[in-house]
Amino acid sequence: MYTVSGDILRERFPHRWSSCGSQLLEAMPFYHVYPGSRCLAIGTTGCNFRCRYCSNAYIAKEDPEIQQDRMYRLAPRQLVGLARKLNCRSIIFNVNEPTVSLPTLLEVAQEAKAAAIPMGCLTNGYTTVESTEVLASIFSFFNVSLKGISARFNKTYIGIDSSRPVLRNIRTLAQVRHVEITTPIVQGANDNEIDTIADFIAGVDPEIPWHVFRLLPEDEMKGAKYPDIHAIDAALQSARTRLPYVYFHNFIGSEWVHTLCPGCGHVVIERFSLGCGGDRLKRLLCEDSRCPDCGREIRLLRENACLGDI
Amino acid sequence: MSIAIVDARGWQNTLDLKTGEKTGAAGAVVEMVKGVLQRHPYPGDMDPGSNRWVTDTAFDLIDRYGPRFVFLTYAAQYFSGRYAPMASDERARMITDIFLEAERFINASGFAAIMVGTGDMTPFLGFIDATGIDGLAVCTHWSTRYAGLYGPSQEDMRRLRAHPHIEKIVPREEIGKLFGGSPEQISKVPEYLMLAREGYAFRTVSDAKKTPVMIPALNFHVPLYAPGHAVEAVTGIRRAIEEDLSERNVVLIVLEGIGVSEFPWPHLSCRNGTEWFYYEPGEAQYLTVTSGEHRFLDYPTGTGCKYLDKAEATRSYPYSGIFKSVPEGTFARTFPGKSIAVGNRSMFMHMVTGADLSVECFARNLYNQGTMAVIHREDKA
Numbered sequence A: 001m002y003t004v005s006g007d008i009l010r011e012r013f014p015h016r017w018s019s020c021g022s023q024l025l026e027a028m029p030f031y032h033v034y035p036g037s038r039c040l041a042i043g044t045t046g047c048n049f050r051c052r053y054c055s056n057a058y059i060a061k062e063d064p065e066i067q068q069d070r071m072y073r074l075a076p077r078q079l080v081g082l083a084r085k086l087n088c089r090s091i092i093f094n095v096n097e098p099t100v101s102l103p104t105l106l107e108v109a110q111e112a113k114a115a116a117i118p119m120g121c122l123t124n125g126y127t128t129v130e131s132t133e134v135l136a137s138i139f140s141f142f143n144v145s146l147k148g149i150s151a152r153f154n155k156t157y158i159g160i161d162s163s164r165p166v167l168r169n170i171r172t173l174a175q176v177r178h179v180e181i182t183t184p185i186v187q188g189a190n191d192n193e194i195d196t197i198a199d200f201i202a203g204v205d206p207e208i209p210w211h212v213f214r215l216l217p218e219d220e221m222k223g224a225k226y227p228d229i230h231a232i233d234a235a236l237q238s239a240r241t242r243l244p245y246v247y248f249h250n251f252i253g254s255e256w257v258h259t260l261c262p263g264c265g266h267v268v269i270e271r272f273s274l275g276c277g278g279d280r281l282k283r284l285l286c287e288d289s290r291c292p293d294c295g296r297e298i299r300l301l302r303e304n305a306c307l308g309d310i
Numbered sequence B: 001m002s003i004a005i006v007d008a009r010g011w012q013n014t015l016d017l018k019t020g021e022k023t024g025a026a027g028a029v030v031e032m033v034k035g036v037l038q039r040h041p042y043p044g045d046m047d048p049g050s051n052r053w054v055t056d057t058a059f060d061l062i063d064r065y066g067p068r069f070v071f072l073t074y075a076a077q078y079f080s081g082r083y084a085p086m087a088s089d090e091r092a093r094m095i096t097d098i099f100l101e102a103e104r105f106i107n108a109s110g111f112a113a114i115m116v117g118t119g120d121m122t123p124f125l126g127f128i129d130a131t132g133i134d135g136l137a138v139c140t141h142w143s144t145r146y147a148g149l150y151g152p153s154q155e156d157m158r159r160l161r162a163h164p165h166i167e168k169i170v171p172r173e174e175i176g177k178l179f180g181g182s183p184e185q186i187s188k189v190p191e192y193l194m195l196a197r198e199g200y201a202f203r204t205v206s207d208a209k210k211t212p213v214m215i216p217a218l219n220f221h222v223p224l225y226a227p228g229h230a231v232e233a234v235t236g237i238r239r240a241i242e243e244d245l246s247e248r249n250v251v252l253i254v255l256e257g258i259g260v261s262e263f264p265w266p267h268l269s270c271r272n273g274t275e276w277f278y279y280e281p282g283e284a285q286y287l288t289v290t291s292g293e294h295r296f297l298d299y300p301t302g303t304g305c306k307y308l309d310k311a312e313a314t315r316s317y318p319y320s321g322i323f324k325s326v327p328e329g330t331f332a333r334t335f336p337g338k339s340i341a342v343g344n345r346s347m348f349m350h351m352v353t354g355a356d357l358s359v360e361c362f363a364r365n366l367y368n369q370g371t372m373a374v375i376h377r378e379d380k381a
């Protein structure tokens, strides 16, 4: 979060973290990045959205001022040191929106680059062209939350007028970085957009992994009905014919979390789904990023990840 | 094969508990358990109906399975007491309600009851920040009294020992001596175990967490309602269960977050550990109760050792929390009669009780995912 005094924009709470813990990449979720590895998952406070269903509302929506007594105070070097001590392969910003803490994240990126630790983030993608460039200079991989496309959905559930900036930024980021996309499905609100979103992704790059989440009714939507898994699965059938990496999860025991080879349909990565940030790798069957059956390349960000442009 | 049935509300999947793979397991018991899950969607950890869900689900299972031993855990008060500020009369009312709920079960089932509280709660006074050190301090989300310490520098030790809210720092060897563990067991515990003073909790590397309002007190003793028994320590509860079972059906009821100071029924004050160590609510405490021996070294709850486990990415029993095998020595595993367990504490009931059938909430960090049932044995049906 920022404050303006005169012409100067200043970060309000630099080097303060709401979370800083070791987690599996699959839990973020990143399904096509360093499978089975651990990351240091970090977050700050605040967000530029007000989604009605925010699972981290007590961090993203509450006044950051009143959260300060429970925050970690860690300089970027300490943070990167922790990632090393915990054998983390990467550092991932995942709790709130990274654009609210850009100066601090730029500092972390410098330290992380020196330690050869790549960084990734979850973002809502609602950023200016300039901020998107800054994000791309910090992070090597992104999971962008494309919550819905229609103005009506975005106004009612997210609090923004249009998804256009998000769509623009996905196009930009997908050209220069590894991108995955997440869409929480609110039944009766954006499930009718499943095909439109699939078309959009196919137009950008059909191999972008797409995480379709069953909404967990939290925050202002607590008490709402849990979306129907059978209905969403059926609605995804058409998308699956156009996009090879469609996952449907965020609930226990999902069976739509495995990666199939786009060439021959052979299972190349198996995962478990424990719901709500609990996914994990079960078996990686394409060690060299190729299908063991037909040899087709499987999109995976592994050793060749860049370390940002910082 | 142990079977897990997960229920995500309106959708179920049947899995091999050990491999996590989908299985086509079917049969009368599987169908019966699926029906129970369908009829009893979990309302959520903080929901006022959460404890009632335990009783109602247990009744449904009893009607269909006819167990001789029932293990119940009521935990709603532990979760809501931990995070929601509560006036003292409100808390008193909540505790009355828990005992009414337990009484409802006992009266309707006719089972002989043994009840144990996992310990008092105390107001949270503050965090002990153990993040900015040269070494590494770790603890799990729910742990407050203990944190593991690895590779501390001399300066770390000097600072931590001088910390006003750290009571003690115990080296690994001393922990091994206390519990008489094997070298392999001892290697699993941290180099040092740090102990917080009452009211304080360690802040180590962790996921985002809310600031607690109440945390477990220094519960060297916990309350035990076991009419007709003289039990001195939690390790003696199993014996009392066995004795009662020779004559009647028995229910063991665990009440989370209830200690000697708030337990309204006549009770014994039972030792909840040994020497300087006591059990915080969690896996090791349950296992100690169900196996009749100290199990801290098997499952060093709260020390955060899981974060340093490099083999964590692929593993057996993926739906069973920290467990990578079914623990040996739990009472229900060897009991020849039928047994069930139902609880709203966590996803470890099926592991710590060893009951033939168990039903538990599947909530992760208070996010309600649904429920899970585990069928360890169907041959007694």
Ligand code: SF4
Pocket: A047, A048, A049, A050, A051, A053, A054, A055, A056, A057, A060, A095, A096, A097, A124
């Ligand atoms: S974008 Fe994410 S963090 Fe921000 S309000 Fe929405 S769900 Fe919460």
